[in-house]
Structures are given as structure tokens and as C-alpha cells.
Amino acid sequence: MRNFFKTVFAVLIGIALFFTVAFFFLFIFATIAGKEKTVEISDNSILYLDLNYDIPEQTKETGFSAMNISSFGDKSYGLSDIIASIQQAKKDSKIKGIYIPQAGYSNGMATTEAIRNALIDFKKSGKFIYSYGDIYTQKGFYLVSVADKLYLNPKGFIELMGFGTRLTFFKGMLDKIGIEVQAFHRGKFKSAFDPLVRSDMSDENRQQITELLGDVYNHFLDEVSKSRGIDRATLHMYIDSAMIQNPSDAKKYGIISDVKYYDEVLNELATKSGVANSSKLHFAKIKDYVKTLKKSDDDNQIAIVYAQGNIVDGKGDENSIGGDKYAKIFRELREDNDVKAIVLRINSGGGSALASEVMWREISLTKAVKPVIVSFGDVAASGGYYIACNSDRIFAQPNTITGSIGVFGLIPNGQKLLNDKLSVTFDEVRITKHGVMNVGYKPLDEFESKFIQRSIDSTYETFLTRVANGRKQTFAQIEEKAEGRVWSGVQAIKIGLVDEIGSLDDAVSYAAKKANIKAINTVNYPKEKELIEKVLENMEGQQETKMIEKNLGKEYATLYKQFLSLKTMIGIHNLQTRMPYDLIIE
Numbered sequence: 001m002r003n004f005f006k007t008v009f010a011v012l013i014g015i016a017l018f019f020t021v022a023f024f025f026l027f028i029f030a031t032i033a034g035k036e037k038t039v040e041i042s043d044n045s046i047l048y049l050d051l052n053y054d055i056p057e058q059t060k061e062t063g064f065s066a067m068n069i070s071s072f073g074d075k076s077y078g079l080s081d082i083i084a085s086i087q088q089a090k091k092d093s094k095i096k097g098i099y100i101p102q103a104g105y106s107n108g109m110a111t112t113e114a115i116r117n118a119l120i121d122f123k124k125s126g127k128f129i130y131s132y133g134d135i136y137t138q139k140g141f142y143l144v145s146v147a148d149k150l151y152l153n154p155k156g157f158i159e160l161m162g163f164g165t166r167l168t169f170f171k172g173m174l175d176k177i178g179i180e181v182q183a184f185h186r187g188k189f190k191s192a193f194d195p196l197v198r199s200d201m202s203d204e205n206r207q208q209i210t211e212l213l214g215d216v217y218n219h220f221l222d223e224v225s226k227s228r229g230i231d232r233a234t235l236h237m238y239i240d241s242a243m244i245q246n247p248s249d250a251k252k253y254g255i256i257s258d259v260k261y262y263d264e265v266l267n268e269l270a271t272k273s274g275v276a277n278s279s280k281l282h283f284a285k286i287k288d289y290v291k292t293l294k295k296s297d298d299d300n301q302i303a304i305v306y307a308q309g310n311i312v313d314g315k316g317d318e319n320s321i322g323g324d325k326y327a328k329i330f331r332e333l334r335e336d337n338d339v340k341a342i343v344l345r346i347n348s349g350g351g352s353a354l355a356s357e358v359m360w361r362e363i364s365l366t367k368a369v370k371p372v373i374v375s376f377g378d379v380a381a382s383g384g385y386y387i388a389c390n391s392d393r394i395f396a397q398p399n400t401i402t403g404s405i406g407v408f409g410l411i412p413n414g415q416k417l418l419n420d421k422l423s424v425t426f427d428e429v430r431i432t433k434h435g436v437m438n439v440g441y442k443p444l445d446e447f448e449s450k451f452i453q454r455s456i457d458s459t460y461e462t463f464l465t466r467v468a469n470g471r472k473q474t475f476a477q478i479e480e481k482a483e484g485r486v487w488s489g490v491q492a493i494k495i496g497l498v499d500e501i502g503s504l505d506d507a508v509s510y511a512a513k514k515a516n517i518k519a520i521n522t523v524n525y526p527k528e529k530e531l532i533e534k535v536l537e538n539m540e541g542q543q544e545t546k547m548i549e550k551n552l553g554k555e556y557a558t559l560y561k562q563f564l565s566l567k568t569m570i571g572i573h574n575l576q577t578r579m580p581y582d583l584i585i586e
Contacts (some may be wrong), residue, residue, distance in 0.1 A: 049085075051143070056079070056308060086115070099130050101132060111377060132260070151257060153259070168195060169198060179416070189406065192408060215488035300515070300517045304342075308321070310348065311383040333525070341514060346384050350381055360387050390466065404577075413443050418441055
């Protein structure tokens with residue numbers, strides 16, 4: 001027995017030493033590999049913009065991708081870096097043009113709008129933009145419809161059928177397993193909880209979705225009509241009648257420039273960029289080109305705070321907006337004398353009402369000291385609008401989804417599941433009348449229902465007051481525009497929820513003017529984690545949704561994420577200022 005314990009102890013010591021040494025070498029390797037490498041861009045280069053991934057607001061990388069070990073991680077270049085690269089390429093004499101491959105592009109409409117506008121501006125330089133793909137999604141086509149040449153594989157596919165969306169409802173499933181969700185809300189258009197309590201859309205939800213999609217579609221027609229030189233009514237007829245069914249149709253009706261194979265496109269790019277043949281082409285990929293971006297070193301800084309994801313209590317993580325974490329960021333920026341103005345970039349459908357209020361308070365205090373300007377991305381609704389409403393100025397894209405000023409709370413009732421199907425019962429002792437609440441295991445009584453509804457009403461009225469004061473309108477005026485209703489950026493301008501149509505760059509320029517800054521030097525928040533932290537996080541393995549997406553496909557992963565999102569809304573202390581739905585425009 002003594003020898004057995006000696007052996008076990010020796011093995012444990014060996015394992016501990018192994019991990020200690022491995023960690024040491026990993027740390028050294030990460031430190032060396034993580035150093036920035038100097039990148040030289042060749043003459044006659046073409047900026048290669050591969051945008052076929054979910055583009056975050058802020059560039060993100062895993063630890064291994066930061067060390068250029070691509071097989072262990074990837075790097076997602078943020079919207080701001082993409083646009084900055086396009087802007088620099090416009091003035092860069094080594095860059096002759098831009099090439100954009102297409103293969104299932106699926107980003108949000110406001111993100112697409114921002115990149116598209118940067119490409120339009122790039123064309124003022126006289127340089128070319130080419131795009132080629134085997135598959136053009138509708139959003140992908142909208143993005144590259146500004147290109148000088150838009151080519152499609154002769155056997156490829158283009159999706160041009162108009163806009164629509166599909167919502168998923170889980171009530172039938174919950175009924176079968178014996179769970180009822182009791183919903184409390186203010187705002188007749190507020191319908192984030194509908195998938196848990198209904199089997200179809202409410203009339204109000206159908207109305208707001210229809211009007212929102214109508215705004216987005218009309219803007220799409222206006223812009224594509226201009227960029228492709230097609231009459232607007234004719235373009236609508238092509239789409240509404242599904243006349244673009246194959247590459248030949250797309251060419252015939254002027255949707256694309258031509259059908260070609262990839263090698264033919266490469267030969268044409270070689271000629272355009274002034275090199276002998278396609279083997280001499282120089283593609284400057286985004287991962288290299290971002291390293292050449294020039295930044296001002298002026299002490300007068302504009303802080304860009306990126307808020308992307310669901311709003312949650314506490315610190316959150318890199319994929320969410322933690323109320324405490326962002327409140328701390330604003331406290332620190334308020335006291336930083338080098339920071340002269342702040343731009344808050346929001347891409348969020350909202351979340352926790354409490355976390356939204358915590359951030360609203362810190363943002364309001366900061367606004368009293370220095371300018372706070374807000375820029376909306378794809379979505380800035382409900383809690384995402386709450387934290388923006390008291391800023392100095394709000395910028396949005398025409399196809400931004402915003403508004404959704406409303407509140408709800410969800411309480412589960414699992415009595416049928418617990419009692420009838422699992423034979424689980426409860427008993428209780430109450431010293432006071434309401435010492436135990438019927439949360440989770442049976443229906444709420446009248447007192448409990450009124451208790452929760454009063455909390456909903458109070459939070460809603462606070463929300464309306466915050467917006468009314470921030471937007472300099474009366475409570476009654478805001479109440480008319482609230483009710484949980486979502487609006488497009490175009491409509492939000494008309495009703496005073498947004499000040500100006502514009503990009504993040506426009507918001508930064510406005511902030512510089514407001515703070516009387518001439519040389520713009522931006523700093524990004526939240527700050528990136530240290531490289532070794534990223535490496536250790538990457539070692540934890542893939543997330544559940546990544547595994548599902550890999551094995552079952554993106555649609556099932558999206559469905560799973562939607563259900564998980566709905567699950568986090570449930571709870572007595574979890575009042576939500578959240579957008580009515582995750583709108584996926586198809």
C-alpha cells in the first residue's frame with residue numbers, strides 16, 4: 001500500500017511539473033509570437049476584403065490567432081478596422097483597387113450600409129472595385145452593388161427575392177412538457193416574450209415587422225437602383241416576380257456585370273492593377289493591411305466605447321454588455337483628463353432593465369463633464385436605446401433597428417411538469433403572509449401578480465421619463481412613440497428618437513468638433529485582454545453553440561441561441577428592456 005501511495009504521489013508531482021513547465025514555455029512563446037510584425041505592402045497591390053464572417057463592432061481575436069497559429073483560433077476584424085482600411089486604401093498609392101469575394105455574406109443591414117458607404121467614398125479616388133462569387137446573398141449583393149465590376153460564377157447562385165423574416169415559437173413545446181410562462185409587460189408592441197406564450201405573431205408585432213421591413217426594403221431599392229443604373233420600379237418588378245433565378249438572368253437584367261470563372265477574373269484584375277499576369281497579383285489581405293493603419297498620437301483623445309450584445313447584470317463577458325463593467329469604464333473615462341469626448345457605439349437589442357439603469361446613470365454623469373455622442377449599429381433598441389437616450393447626439397443608419405421602449409417580466413409555472421409528470425410536490429411554512437412566493441412551481445396568486453405588474457409599471461414609467469428628458473420631449477410625446485414599438489433609422493429621425501443619419505466616423509467627427517479637437521486620436525474600450533489571457537481562454541474549448549453550428553449547421557445554431565436567449569429572460573428579479581425579437585432579415 002505504501003508503494004501505491006508513493007506511485008500516486010509521484011504521478012501527481014509529475015503532472016504538476018509538466019503543466020508548470022508547459023505554462024512557462026507557453027507564456028514565453030506567446031510573448032514572442034504576440035509582438036507586432038512589420039508589414040510592407042507591395043506596389044500595384046489590391047486590397048482583398050473577405051467579409052464572409054460575422055463582423056463584430058470591435059476587432060476580436062483568440063489567443064492562438066494573436067500568435068498567428070491559425071489552426072487553433074481565428075481573428076474577427078471589426079467594422080471600424082474594415083472601414084479604416086478602406087479609407088486608407090483610398091489614399092494609398094500602393095493600392096490600385098479593392099477585390100471583394102462573395103461566399104454567403106450574412107451581416108446586419110446597418111453594418112452592410114456602413115461598409116457600402118465607405119466603398120462609395122473609395123470610388124471617388126478613381127480606383128476600381130471588383131467583386132466575384134459563387135454565391136451572392138441578398139445582403140452580399142447589396143454590399144457589392146456599388147462595384148465597378150460584379151461577376152458571378154456561370155453555375156453560381158444569386159439570392160434576390162425581397163425581404164422577409166421568420167419567427168420561431170416555443171409555446172407548443174413548453175405545453176407538452178408542462179411549463180407555462182406567465183408574462184407581465186407594458187407596451188402593446190412589446191413581444192420579445194411572444195415565442196414563450198404564443199404560437200404565432202400578435203397583430204401589433206406583425207404590423208411593426210411589416211413596416212420596419214418595408215422601410216429597409218425601400219431603402220434597398222433606392223440605393224441599388226442608383227448603383228446598378230436600374231429603374232426603381234423595374235428593379236422591384238424583377239425582385240417581386242422572382243425573375244432573377246440564375247446567373248444568366250442576373251446578367252440579362254443588369255444585376256451583375258457578367259458571368260465568369262475565377263481564373264478569368266484574376267486575369268482581368270492583373271490587367272487592372274498593372275502586373276504582367278495573374279501569378280504576379282499582389283493581394284493585401286485585411287489581416288496585414290490593418291497593421292499599416294496610421295493613428296494620431298495627440299494627447300487629446302476621443303474614446304470609442306463599443307457596446308455589443310445583450311445587456312446583463314454584473315460584469316458580463318466579451319459577448320455581452322455587463323452593466324457594472326461598462327459603468328466602471330464610464331467612471332474612468334470621466335476622470336481621465338486626456339479623454340476629451342466619448343463616442344458610445346451600440347449594437348444591442350437590450351436586456352436587463354437594472355443594468356441599463358446602472359449604465360444610464362454613469363453616462364449621464366459623464367455627459368455633464370464631457371461630450372458623449374452615440375452611434376447606432378444594426379440594432380440599438382430597448383435597453384440599447386435606454387443607455388443612449390441622454391447623450392448629446394445620436395447617429396443611426398437608415399436601416400438601423402431602434403426604439404422598442406417597453407418593459408416585460410416572465411415568471412415560469414412548472415406545476416404540471418413537477419406534479420403531474422415528475423411527481424414532485426412541495427409543502428411550506430410561512431411566518432408572514434407573503435414569506436414564500438409561488439415562483440416556479442405553481443401559478444402566481446392575485447397579490448403576487450399585482451406585485452410584479454407594479455414593478456413593471458414603475459420601470460416603464462422611469463424608462464419613459466429618461467427618454468423624455470434626454471430627447472427634450474414631453475412624457476406624453478414619448479409615450480405615443482413607445483409601447484415597445486421598433487422603428488427604422490429613417491422613422492426614428494422623423495419622430496425625434498435619433499438626431500442624424502450617419503456612421504461611426506460621423507459620430508467621431510461630431511465629437512471632435514464638440515470637444516474642439518483638431519487632430520483626432522481615438523482609443524478603444526473595452527481594452528483588449530493581455531495575450532496570455534486570450535491563450536488561456538482559448539484552451540477552455542469551443543462553446544456549445546460553436547459545436548452545434550459545426551455539426552448541425554448555422555440555422556440550428558441560431559435556433560439554439562434564440563432559445564437560450566429566451567431562457568435568460570425568465571425570473572422574478574429579471575425585468576427586461578429587450579427588443580421584441582431577434583430580427584433576421586432574409
